[in-house]
Structures are given as structure tokens and as C-alpha cells.
Amino acid sequence: MMVSLRQSLAKDRRGATLIEFALICPVMLLMMMGLGELLYQAYAQSILNGSIQKAARDSAIEGGASNVATIDGLVITQMAPLIKNLTNNCAPSGSTGTWCSTRKSYDTFSEVAPEPFTDTNSNGVRDPGECYTDENGNGAWDADPGLNGQGGASAVTLYTMTITYPRLFPLAGLMKLSPMQTIAASTLLKNQPYAGQTVNANVTICT
Structure with missing residues (x-):
């Protein structure tokens, strides 16, 4: 009798599907949330790029x-249907969505780089005393010689927009990630020649 009962229990498959579902469901939910987060980010990024x-x-x-x-x-406004209640804040904190824009202007496309210098000791770093070309006229060597703002006619402008928003799903918390996601887009365009261009004189400085 006892042997027969054991054999009957061993063959009983009722409830197996429920157990399998309980094991697989959390994994599937995590995968679906992760995929949803990635797709949402990609879509938001594409809208930001176009805007x-x-x-x-x-x-x-x-x-x-x-x-x-x-x-x-x-x-x-273009981002509003996707990310609600964005506020202008270049030092985002908390759980609310923020945006920040920056504009840097240069005389030419070639100046969108560290100011050139004579690397006397060949260490790849501009050291005191090594001559450099002061492209923006501020009397100091700059890794980024861009001036803040849109610039004038025929200037080259690097325009960047950064948006930080709360993630859609709580997956980040489970993976010890930040609950906020950041996307950014930049473009480099030359202003139209609507007037004469004002160009900074390139001066060589050796201090």
C-alpha cells in the first residue's frame, strides 16, 4: 500500500506548471523591464537628437x-510627451526630471580642440613654460578654448542638451544602479554669415 502511494505521488504532475511558472516569471519580468527601459531610452534619445x-x-x-x-x-516641448515636468537644472538631484543646455563658440572648426602647444618634453601634457597658441585671447592655455554662448556671425557653435529623468521601472534599484537616467545630444554647426565675423587673434605665449 505504501509503495503504491509513493509511486502514485511520483507520477503525479499536477501543479508542476505552476511551480515552473513561479520560477521563470521573475526572470521574465526582469528581462521585460530591462528591455522596456532600453527601448524607452533609445526612443527618447532619437527624439532629442532630432530636436x-x-x-x-x-x-x-x-x-x-x-x-x-x-x-x-x-x-x-518636443520631449514633454515622453518626460513630464522637466525643470532647468544643470546640477540635477532628487527624483524629478531636469534639463541643461550649453553653448560653446569657436572661430573655426579646427579650434574645437585643446589649444596647440609645443610639447618640449614629449609627455603629452602642456607644462608651464611650453609655448602655446592662445586662440580665445584669455591669456591662459585651455583644454577647451570655446567661449560660452552662441557666438556671432560665422562662428562655430557646439550646442549640447542633457536631460536627466526617472527610470520607468524599479529594475535599477535591484541592480544597485541610479534611479535616474541621463541622455545627451550635441551638434556642431557654423553660424550663418549674416555679418562680418569677429575673430580672436591667435597669439603665441610661452609662460
């Missing part, structure tokens, strides 16, 4: 430099 291109072209025309706040606002 920043349009905003950069609007900034490059005559009068664009005086309307940067309005132009930035149009980018945020």
Missing part, C-alpha cells in the same frame, strides 16, 4: 543668439 538638430539650425541664424531660451524651450 537638437532643429534647435541648432534656428540658433545659427541672425538673431538666434538672443533667442536661445526660447529655442531651448522648443526642445523641451
Whole structure:
């Protein structure tokens, strides 16, 4: 009798599907949340990329430099259906969505790089006393010689928009990641020649 009962229990498959589902379901949910997070980020990034291109072209025309706040606002309007209640904050903290825009202007495309210098000791670092070309006229060597702002006619402008927003799913907490996600887009365009270009004189300094 006891042997027969054991054999009957060993053959009983009722409830096996429920147990299998209980084992697989958490893994599947995590995978689906992770995939959903990645797809949402990719979609938000594509919208931001397109918006920043349009905003950069609007900034490059005559009068664009005086309307940067309005132009930035149009980018945020494009993002609003995806990310709600974005606020302008370049030092984001907490759990609310933020955005930050920066503009750096250069005389030419070739100046979007560290100011050139004579590397006397060949260590790849500009040391005191090594001569350099002061491209932005501030009397100091700069790894980024760009000047803040849109710049004037024919200037080259690097426009960057960064957006930080709360993640969709609590997956980040389980993986010890930040609950906030950051996306950014940049574009480098030359302002239209609506006037004569003001160019900084390149001076060689050896201090």
C-alpha cells in the first residue's frame, strides 16, 4: 500500500506548471523591464537628437543668439510627451526630471580642440613654460578654448542638451544602479554669415 502511494505521488504532475511558472516569471519580468527601459531610452534619445538638430539650425541664424531660451524651450516641448515636468537644472538631484543646455563658440572648426602647444618634453601634457597658441585671447592655455554662448556671425557653435529623468521601472534599484537616467545630444554647426565675423587673434605665449 505504501509503495503504491509513493509511486502514485511520483507520477503525479499536477501543479508542476505552476511551480515552473513561479520560477521563470521573475526572470521574465526582469528581462521585460530591462528591455522596456532600453527601448524607452533609445526612443527618447532619437527624439532629442532630432530636436537638437532643429534647435541648432534656428540658433545659427541672425538673431538666434538672443533667442536661445526660447529655442531651448522648443526642445523641451518636443520631449514633454515622453518626460513630464522637466525643470532647468544643470546640477540635477532628487527624483524629478531636469534639463541643461550649453553653448560653446569657436572661430573655426579646427579650434574645437585643446589649444596647440609645443610639447618640449614629449609627455603629452602642456607644462608651464611650453609655448602655446592662445586662440580665445584669455591669456591662459585651455583644454577647451570655446567661449560660452552662441557666438556671432560665422562662428562655430557646439550646442549640447542633457536631460536627466526617472527610470520607468524599479529594475535599477535591484541592480544597485541610479534611479535616474541621463541622455545627451550635441551638434556642431557654423553660424550663418549674416555679418562680418569677429575673430580672436591667435597669439603665441610661452609662460
